[in-house]
Amino acid sequence: MIYPIVKYGDPVLQKSAAAITSFDDELKRLVEDMFESMYAARGVGLAAPQIGISKRVAVIDVTFKEDPDAKLVLVNPEIVHKEGRQRGTEGCLSLPEFREEVTRAKTVTVRAQDIDGKFFERTGEELLARALLHETDHLNGRLYISHISALKRDLIKRKIKKLAKAGEW
Numbered sequence: 001m002i003y004p005i006v007k008y009g010d011p012v013l014q015k016s017a018a019a020i021t022s023f024d025d026e027l028k029r030l031v032e033d034m035f036e037s038m039y040a041a042r043g044v045g046l047a048a049p050q051i052g053i054s055k056r057v058a059v060i061d062v063t064f065k066e067d068p069d070a071k072l073v074l075v076n077p078e079i080v081h082k083e084g085r086q087r088g089t090e091g092c093l094s095l096p097e098f099r100e101e102v103t104r105a106k107t108v109t110v111r112a113q114d115i116d117g118k119f120f121e122r123t124g125e126e127l128l129a130r131a132l133l134h135e136t137d138h139l140n141g142r143l144y145i146s147h148i149s150a151l152k153r154d155l156i157k158r159k160i161k162k163l164a165k166a167g168e169w
């Protein structure tokens, strides 16, 4: 099932999501639906709060369907190591049409559980490092615009307010 993507302004995006405690069929269905919703929205990462579900699950595929092995499911993820710096543009399905330069760590290690509850660690560089940080942030109620200057952030917020007023957000 394809869920609509929740946009900036919805409080679900700004709260810390709840830990997953049952690794059951419901979770498996949620993860499937999240991949489907992410691909439909042409994204490379999606966190459950972005479909209105405040749970600590995120899916990532930085190859966008090219490599099935690149599909990554993160349940209850924690960033355990960050190294180096990279600058690059970043966007978010919950902030469509906006993109900003964001400085992030270049190499990132996440510790998470898989769909069966098994713990694993995964280290990513470049785009994957960025995705690991971006999606884990979502589960803590943070959006990438919290990493840009207040001036740029206010500009985006003002534009969104205008769009909302016109019924286009």
Ligand SMILES: [Zn+2]
Pocket (backbone or CB within 6 Å): 091, 092, 093, 094, 134, 138
């Ligand atoms: Zn996002």
